[in-house]
Amino acid sequence: MKAARYYDRGDIRIEDIAEPEVEPGTVGIDVAFCGICGTDLHEYLDGPIFVPAHGHPHPISGEDAPVTLGHEMSGVVYAVGEGVSDLSVGDHVVVEPYIIRDDVDTSENNPAYHLSPDMNFIGLAGRGGGLAEKIVVERRWVHPIGSDIPLDQAALIEPLSVGYHAYKRSGGKAGDFALITGAGPIGLLTAAVLKAEGITVAISEPSELRRDKALETGVADHVFDPRETDVVAKVKELTDGVGPDIGFECTSVQPALDTLFDAIKPTGVIVVVSIWGKPGSLDMQKLVLKEVDLRGTIGYVNSHPDTIALVQSGKVDLAPFITDKIALDDLIGKGFDTLINRNETAVKILVDPKA
Amino acid sequence: MKAARYYDRGDIRIEDIAEPEVEPGTVGIDVAFCGICGTDLHEYLDGPIFVPAHGHPHPISGEDAPVTLGHEMSGVVYAVGEGVSDLSVGDHVVVEPYIIRDDVDTSENNPAYHLSPDMNFIGLAGRGGGLAEKIVVERRWVHPIGSDIPLDQAALIEPLSVGYHAYKRSGGKAGDFALITGAGPIGLLTAAVLKAEGITVAISEPSELRRDKALETGVADHVFDPRETDVVAKVKELTDGVGPDIGFECTSVQPALDTLFDAIKPTGVIVVVSIWGKPGSLDMQKLVLKEVDLRGTIGYVNSHPDTIALVQSGKVDLAPFITDKIALDDLIGKGFDTLINRNETAVKILVDPKA
Numbered sequence: 024m025k026a027a028r029y030y031d032r033g034d035i036r037i038e039d040i041a042e043p044e045v046e047p048g049t050v051g052i053d054v055a056f057c058g059i060c061g062t063d064l065h066e067y068l069d070g071p072i073f074v075p076a077h078g079h080p081h082p083i084s085g086e087d088a089p090v091t092l093g094h095e096m097s098g099v100v101y102a103v104g105e106g107v108s109d110l111s112v113g114d115h116v117v118v119e120p121y122i123i124r125d126d127v128d129t130s131e132n133n134p135a136y137h138l139s140p141d142m143n144f145i146g147l148a149g150r151g152g153g154l155a156e157k158i159v160v161e162r163r164w165v166h167p168i169g170s171d172i173p174l175d176q177a178a179l180i181e182p183l184s185v186g187y188h189a190y191k192r193s194g195g196k197a198g199d200f201a202l203i204t205g206a207g208p209i210g211l212l213t214a215a216v217l218k219a220e221g222i223t224v225a226i227s228e229p230s231e232l233r234r235d236k237a238l239e240t241g242v243a244d245h246v247f248d249p250r251e252t253d254v255v256a257k258v259k260e261l262t263d264g265v266g267p268d269i270g271f272e273c274t275s276v277q278p279a280l281d282t283l284f285d286a287i288k289p290t291g292v293i294v295v296v297s298i299w300g301k302p303g304s305l306d307m308q309k310l311v312l313k314e315v316d317l318r319g320t321i322g323y324v325n326s327h328p329d330t331i332a333l334v335q336s337g338k339v340d341l342a343p344f345i346t347d348k349i350a351l352d353d354l355i356g357k358g359f360d361t362l363i364n365r366n367e368t369a370v371k372i373l374v375d376p377k378a
Numbered sequence: 379m380k381a382a383r384y385y386d387r388g389d390i391r392i393e394d395i396a397e398p399e400v401e402p403g404t405v406g407i408d409v410a411f412c413g414i415c416g417t418d419l420h421e422y423l424d425g426p427i428f429v430p431a432h433g434h435p436h437p438i439s440g441e442d443a444p445v446t447l448g449h450e451m452s453g454v455v456y457a458v459g460e461g462v463s464d465l466s467v468g469d470h471v472v473v474e475p476y477i478i479r480d481d482v483d484t485s486e487n488n489p490a491y492h493l494s495p496d497m498n499f500i501g502l503a504g505r506g507g508g509l510a511e512k513i514v515v516e517r518r519w520v521h522p523i524g525s526d527i528p529l530d531q532a533a534l535i536e537p538l539s540v541g542y543h544a545y546k547r548s549g550g551k552a553g554d555f556a557l558i559t560g561a562g563p564i565g566l567l568t569a570a571v572l573k574a575e576g577i578t579v580a581i582s583e584p585s586e587l588r589r590d591k592a593l594e595t596g597v598a599d600h601v602f603d604p605r606e607t608d609v610v611a612k613v614k615e616l617t618d619g620v621g622p623d624i625g626f627e628c629t630s631v632q633p634a635l636d637t638l639f640d641a642i643k644p645t646g647v648i649v650v651v652s653i654w655g656k657p658g659s660l661d662m663q664k665l666v667l668k669e670v671d672l673r674g675t676i677g678y679v680n681s682h683p684d685t686i687a688l689v690q691s692g693k694v695d696l697a698p699f700i701t702d703k704i705a706l707d708d709l710i711g712k713g714f715d716t717l718i719n720r721n722e723t724a725v726k727i728l729v730d731p732k733a
Contacts, residue, residue: 135644135645298666307653307654307658309674310650310674313674314490314493319665319666
C-alpha cells in the first residue's frame with residue numbers, strides 16, 4: 024500500500040509498503056482522510072522532534088525513522104481482531120493517536136494518561152499513520168462516529184479535540200468571555216468549541232485573511248488586529264471594564280502572552296495551547312496581584328467522545344475549515360509547501376491516501 | 379497616643395498622635411501586639427510602595443504619608459460603635475486589614491473582594507495601624523478569636539492567613555506532598571498550614587538556620603540545601619518518581635521557580651506566594667507538556683475564620699515563630715534593623731505598643 028514515510032528533516036517519501044496485520048484486540052481501518060498538522064510541518068522543517076531518529080527507537084513502539092506520518096485521520100473499519108466485539112466492518116471511526124505504555128491506566132478513570140512517561144503519537148513515533156491507505160490501531164484508541172458526520176470533516180476531530188481539552192482546562196462556562204491570541208488552525212478550532220459551549224469569543228490576530236476566516240466561520244464574535252488596535256482596551260470595553268474570564272495563547276509569541284495578562288480579569292485563567300520554542304517572560308506581579316491561573320494544555324484526554332458528540336449535535340460545523348483535499352502523491356507539493364508558504368489562507372488540508 | 383508613622387523611605391517616626399474616634403459601625407481596639415512584616419521593611423528600604431506618598435492620597439482612604447504603620451495586629455475591644463451588636467468590650471480580636479471600596483461586595487459570597495480596584499491595606503494606606511496604642515476598624519474587618527489564643531500568637535494570624543489562602547489556591551489535600559522554596563516567615567507559616575491539613579512538606583532553603591527552624595517547629599518533614607543537594611532528585615525519590623503534587627514559591631528568585639517546575643508532577647500546581655520585583659523566565663514547554671497550573675496568590679479572602687479555627691484547634695502552634703518582643707520605641711533599632719541585618723534567625727518580631 025502507499026504511505027508517506029518520514030526519513031529525516033526535509034526527507035519525506037511516498038513509498039509502497041506492506042499492509043499492516045490485524046492482531047487480536049486491534050481494528051483495521053481503511054483511511055478515508057488524514058489532515059496535515061503543524062506538528063508534521065515542524066518535523067519536516069526542524070525535526071526529527073517527536074519522530075524517533077534513525078537508530079534511536081522509541082521506548083514504547085520500538086520503532087525509529089523511517090515511520091509513516093499522519094495522526095489526524097478518519098476511516099472505515101475493514102476488519103476487527105479477535106476479542107473486538109463492539110465495532111463492526113463498515114463502521115466509521117476516528118483515531119485518538121496515542122502511544123502509551125501498557126502499564127498505564129488509559130481508562131476514563133485516569134485524567135492524565137496523556138501525560139504518562141514516554142507518551143508519543145501514532146503517525147509520529149510508529150504504529151503506522153494516517154498518511155497511508157490502511158492502519159491497524161488498538162481498540163482503545165478507535166472511536167466510532169456514527170454515520171452522520173462526513174468522513175472528510177471527521178478528520179478534523181483530532182485537532183478539534185485539542186481545542187476541546189484546552190476549553191476543559193480553562194474551566195470556561197456558558198456566558199463567559201474568552202480572548203484567543205492567534206487564529207491559526209488550533210486557535211480557530213478552540214474558538215469553535217468555545218462558541219459551541221455558549222462562550223463569547225474575541226480573537227487577536229495580525230493576519231487579515233485569518234481574521235476574515237474567523238468571522239466567516241462564525242467562531243469569533245470580535246476580531247482585532249493587535250498592530251492597529253489596543254486589544255486590552257477593546258476587550259475591557261466589551262466586558263464592562265473587567266476583562267475576559269478566560270484566555271487562550273495560540274501563537275507562541277511574547278506580545279500575545281503579555282496582552283492576555285494585561286487583559287484577563289482578576290481570578291481569570293490563561294491556557295497556553297501553543298508550543299513555545301524558547302522560554303517566555305512572565306510579569307509575576309500580574310500573576311500574583313490578579314491571582315491569575317496560567318495553565319498548560321497538551322493533546323487530549325478522554326476528550327474524543329465529547330468532541331464527537333459536539334460535532335454530531337451540529338454545534339460545531341467543521342466543513343469551512345477544510346481548505347483543500349489532495350492526493351498522497353501531492354503531499355509535499357500541494358500540502359506542506361502550501362502550508363509553509365501560504366499559510367494565511369490554508370486552514371486544514373486533507374489528504375486522501377487512495378486518490 | 380504613641381504611633382509609628384511612615385513619612386518616607388528611611389523615615390519612620392515614633393510620635394504622639396490623637397486617638398481615633400469610634401464611629402457608628404466601627405470597633406475600638408486596644409492593640410496588644412503587632413508584627414513587623416516584610417512589606418513594612420520594603421516600604422522602609424525601597425518605598426513608598428503601598429503607602430500613598432505625600433501629596434498623592436489613596437483613592438479610597440483619602441490619606442497620604444505620614445500614615446501609621448502595622449497590619450499584623452491583635453488586641454482587645456475597648457469600645458463598639460453604634461450598630462455593632464455582635465462584639466463586646468473585652469473581646470479578643472484580630473484585624474483583616476483591608477481598605478476596599480464601599481461599593482464592593484465584601485461578603486463571603488464574593489471570592490475576590492481582595493482583588494477589587496484600588497484595594498490596599500490598613501497600616502499601609504491609612505485608616506490607622508497596629509503600630510499604635512489604639513486603632514478603630516470597621517466591624518467587617520474585625521474577627522473575634524475567643525479567649526484561648528494568647529494575644530501574642532494572635533498577632534501572627536494575619537500572616538498565617540496568607541499561608542492559608544495560598545494553601546486554598548493550591549487545591550492541596552490531606553496525603554499530598556508539597557515542595558516549598560524558601561523558609562522565610564511566609565514559607566514557614568505556609569508550611570504550618572499544610573502540615574495542619576495533613577500534607578507532607580519538603581522545604582528547599584539555602585540558610586542552615588532557617589532549615590533548622592523549619593525542623594524545630596515541626597512544619598517540615600524534609601529540608602534541603604539547594605546549593606548542596608539535587609532537590610528535584612530528592613523529592614522525586616520521596617514521591618516514587620512522580621514529583622510533588624503542589625509547590626509554593628516563597629523566595630522570588632529564578633532558580634527556585636525552575637526547581638519547582640522541574641520537580642512538580644504532571645497536572646501539579648505551583649503557587650507563587652512571593653512578590654517578584656522583576657519578570658520571571660518561564661519554560662513554557664514544562665508548563666505545557668506537564669499541564670502544570672501556575673497560580674498567583676495575594677493576601678487572603680474570607681480566610682480569617684478558618685485560619686483562626688486552625689489555631690484554636692491546636693493544629694498550628696504559632697509560639698515558636700515569635701523570635702522577639704520589643705517596645706514601640708525600639709521599632710527601628712531592635713525591629714527593622716534586626717530583620718534587615720540578621721534575618722536568618724528572626725522569624726516574627728512583635729511590637730507591644732504600650733511597652
